[in-house]
Amino acid sequence: GNSVTQMEGPVTLSEEAFLTINCTYTATGYPSLFWYVQYPGEGLQLLLKATKADDKGSNKGFEATYRKETTSFHLEKGSVQVSDSAVYFCALIKPGAGSYQLTFGKGTKLSVIP
Amino acid sequence: DGGITQSPKYLFRKEGQNVTLSCEQNLNHDAMYWYRQDPGQGLRLIYYSQIVNDFQKGDIAEGYSVSREKKESFPLTVTSAQKNPTAFYLCASSITEGYTFGSGTRLTVV
Numbered sequence: 314g315n316s317v318t319q320m321e322g323p324v325t326l327s328e329e330a331f332l333t334i335n336c337t338y339t340a341t342g343y344p345s346l347f348w349y350v351q352y353p354g355e356g357l358q359l360l361l362k363a364t365k366a367d368d369k370g371s372n373k374g375f376e377a378t379y380r381k382e383t384t385s386f387h388l389e390k391g392s393v394q395v396s397d398s399a400v401y402f403c404a405l406i407k408p409g410a411g412s413y414q415l416t417f418g419k420g421t422k423l424s425v426i427p
Numbered sequence: 428d429g430g431i432t433q434s435p436k437y438l439f440r441k442e443g444q445n446v447t448l449s450c451e452q453n454l455n456h457d458a459m460y461w462y463r464q465d466p467g468q469g470l471r472l473i474y475y476s477q478i479v480n481d482f483q484k485g486d487i488a489e490g491y492s493v494s495r496e497k498k499e500s501f502p503l504t505v506t507s508a509q510k511n512p513t514a515f516y517l518c519a520s521s522i523t524e525g526y527t528f529g530s531g532t533r534l535t536v537v
Contacts, residue, residue: 345524356431356517356528357470364524402469406524412477413458413524419469 315340319403319418326393326425334388334421336377336403344405346370346379346386347415351400360388360401393425429454433518433529439537440505440512448503448532450518457522459501463487464515464531473516476501505534512536 320335338344345364349357361370366381375390386403403418431452440446452459458477462470472485476495490509495501501520505512513536518529 354531356433356530357519357526358528359526362524408524413521414460414472414475415470415526417470419467 315344315405315407315416317403317405317416317418319401319421321419321421322400323422323424326423328395328425328427329392330425332388332390332393332397332423334401334403334423336386336388336418338384338386338403338405340384340405340407340416342407343381344407346377347404347406348375348377348386348388349402349404349417351402351420353399357402393423395425395427398423398425429527431518431520431527431529433516433532435532436530438532438534440534442536443507445504445506446534448505448516448518448534450501450503450529451499452501452520452527453499454520454522454527455498456520456527457498458520459495460519460521461485461491461493461501461503462517462519464517470517473503 316339318337347362348360350360351357361372363370363379369378377386377388400420400422402420404415434449460475461473471487473491474493476482492504516532
């Protein structure tokens, strides 16, 4: 079946540091890949997505590139801010039989300190 | 503005009681989902519904029940058969790959 593995946290960085959160996936064919962000006490918000190999998703300074050869979708940001403190989820959708179910990784908690 | 509303935000349940979590959407989405979130476990799918009057079990459906009598509404009942119900519950709706999530209900057994 489909699965997503992302690096375990928590991750603590100083403001303006470089961020990488690793994500790899297992799925047949060509799934769509997503990063969601969850701020404390809230639901999930879509951060970025990519739907085919070599696509780069980007938003709010975050980027991730769909790498088919390494089945990866690592999240990066060049300079994190305190406001980026949240839990980040990597996820995939492998459409089938009219269903678009998300499969999530376990989440990585990021804390950014001033 | 369109969105998903979950209520209540916090819910306390005594052992042996059933409780119902509300989820309402005005996005005209056909599909709706319930997820359970525990620390370090990510999000696990409880139930989902692709159309009115139809729903399917997810990965952890035991101890839960749902109904989908209206397109806008997908309530989740946590029954007394659920042995460890304390968790954060998230509702979502989608049209193809575009998901919208509610702000969640935190359920605590006291």
